[in-house]
Amino acid sequence: MLKPVMLMSLAVICGGYQCSLSAAPYDFKAPSPWPEIRKQRIADLLPNAMQRADIDAWLIVCRENNNDPLADHVGCENAGQTAVFMFYFAQEQFRSIAFSPSGESTALAELGLLDNVESIPRAGSAIQSAAAFIAKHDFKAIAINISDSNAQADGLSFSQYRQLIAAVGPKYAPRLISSDTLVYEWLSIKLPQEVDIMRYAAKLTAAWQIEAYQQVVPGETTDADVAAFLKQKMQQAGVTDAWAPDQNPNVNSGTDRGHSHATNRIITAGDVIQTDFGIRLWDRWVTDIQRFAYVLPANETKVPEDILYYWNSAKQGREAAYQAMQPGVKGVDVDAAQRTVMEATGSLPVMWSTGHPVGYEAHDTGPNLGGSKAVSVRPASQKTLAEGMTFAFDGFYSWFLPDGSPKTISVEEMVVITAEGAEYLIPPQQDLILIPTQRN
Numbered sequence: 001m002l003k004p005v006m007l008m009s010l011a012v013i014c015g016g017y018q019c020s021l022s023a024a025p026y027d028f029k030a031p032s033p034w035p036e037i038r039k040q041r042i043a044d045l046l047p048n049a050m051q052r053a054d055i056d057a058w059l060i061v062c063r064e065n066n067n068d069p070l071a072d073h074v075g076c077e078n079a080g081q082t083a084v085f086m087f088y089f090a091q092e093q094f095r096s097i098a099f100s101p102s103g104e105s106t107a108l109a110e111l112g113l114l115d116n117v118e119s120i121p122r123a124g125s126a127i128q129s130a131a132a133f134i135a136k137h138d139f140k141a142i143a144i145n146i147s148d149s150n151a152q153a154d155g156l157s158f159s160q161y162r163q164l165i166a167a168v169g170p171k172y173a174p175r176l177i178s179s180d181t182l183v184y185e186w187l188s189i190k191l192p193q194e195v196d197i198m199r200y201a202a203k204l205t206a207a208w209q210i211e212a213y214q215q216v217v218p219g220e221t222t223d224a225d226v227a228a229f230l231k232q233k234m235q236q237a238g239v240t241d242a243w244a245p246d247q248n249p250n251v252n253s254g255t256d257r258g259h260s261h262a263t264n265r266i267i268t269a270g271d272v273i274q275t276d277f278g279i280r281l282w283d284r285w286v287t288d289i290q291r292f293a294y295v296l297p298a299n300e301t302k303v304p305e306d307i308l309y310y311w312n313s314a315k316q317g318r319e320a321a322y323q324a325m326q327p328g329v330k331g332v333d334v335d336a337a338q339r340t341v342m343e344a345t346g347s348l349p350v351m352w353s354t355g356h357p358v359g360y361e362a363h364d365t366g367p368n369l370g371g372s373k374a375v376s377v378r379p380a381s382q383k384t385l386a387e388g389m390t391f392a393f394d395g396f397y398s399w400f401l402p403d404g405s406p407k408t409i410s411v412e413e414m415v416v417i418t419a420e421g422a423e424y425l426i427p428p429q430q431d432l433i434l435i436p437t438q439r440n
Contacts, residue, residue, distance in 0.1 A: 029238035032282035047094040047187035056139040057088035068155030084130040119175040131167035143179035146295025153183035188366035189388035209291040223251040227262035231422040242286035250279035255405035269297040290412035293433035313345035314409040317396025327420035331367035348398035355393025
């Protein structure tokens with residue numbers, strides 16, 4: 001059950017940040033800005049990414065239904081029959097070409113996304129045509145979407161791979177390499193206009209969580225009620241889930257449950273409530289932000305000393321990670337900075353990384369902010385931060401509840417990396433949101 005309960009102004013809860021959404025700069029029910037942004041990403045970011053990955057060409061095979069995860073990043077989201085998109089360097093010039101089935105090639109050419117669209121007769125083969133193109137240019141390093149570590153760079157199916165190997169033949173098959181590094185270099189960087197969209201989305205995400213907490217009636221409201229309120233806000237605004245809908249938002253007033261769904265647990269006095277919530281705009285850009293509240297027992301007006309210590313310790317860890325996020329710093333070192341604070345403040349260990357890239361997915365491509373204490377050791381934790389990368393990251397403090405089960409505060413915020421270091425997309429939560437217990 002939810003009932004309106006005014007706690008304080010949104011401006012106060014937002015740490016001075018104006019949460020009013022009356023002058024929204026974006027209409028998420030309007031056409032997406034993605035087509036134009038995609039053109040700019042291909043023109044401005046992809047050539048540099050290919051050079052950093054030291055490849056001559058990138059080949060993407062697209063098809064109907066079970067398409068490559070990056071299909072709509074390169075323009076082949078509408079493929080019916082098999083199509084091949086290639087981005088390459090010729091005479092030191094960055095170029096692009098699509099080998100597209102004739103039934104789709106006209107519309108594709110009209111988009112003006114690629115330099116050239118070669119129409120393939122229905123009886124022909126886009127893969128064979130691409131293989132002939134490879135031989136003509138004698139590319140030395142050709143990236144294809146196969147990866148052991150990044151699902152976004154692993155879109156080539158086994159049957160497509162067999163067809164491609166057969167088409168290019170023994171001379172060029174050894175030159176086919178994983179696109180993992182290229183995809184990493186390209187997807188991890190966001191354009192300024194993308195960051196602006198994510199900034200406003202973060203503002204929405206946090207403001208809605210605060211509004212949801214304002215509806216809580218201790219002893220009546222359940223975690224699932226809070227989640228349902230946020231789902232309603234998403235539907236009204238025309239945005240969707242940043243991750244699995246059944247687990248977004250994850251509202252948890254009890255012991256740690258990890259990535260999970262909100263339950264029918266009734267929120268009561270003394271609870272620390274965690275809401276982990278993300279929205280997806282135009283089916284493209286996502287957020288991942290947590291907000292925490294504390295339910296004051298009757299006749300109490302402030303947070304008890306132990307809970308306040310846990311909260312401030314988590315913020316201290318967040319600040320250490322924030323200060324460590326500089327261009328050129330490895331993700332593992334950001335994690336180490338945060339875990340040093342955890343150890344100093346007496347936190348229990350936690351299983352989760354300090355942070356992760358966020359943008360096109362909640363757990364996007366880029367450096368992983370983990371691995372310093374053998375917690376989720378991933379190759380990406382050895383990657384370095386760079387300008388234009390966007391992250392969600394936490395400051396942790398974990399302790400045992402009276403029943404012996406663990407409880408973790410994980411103050412999660414979003415940042416963009418600039419030349420000077422990390423920059424919050426919105427001001428971080430500084431104080432626990434206080435929910436009074438109703439008196440009889």
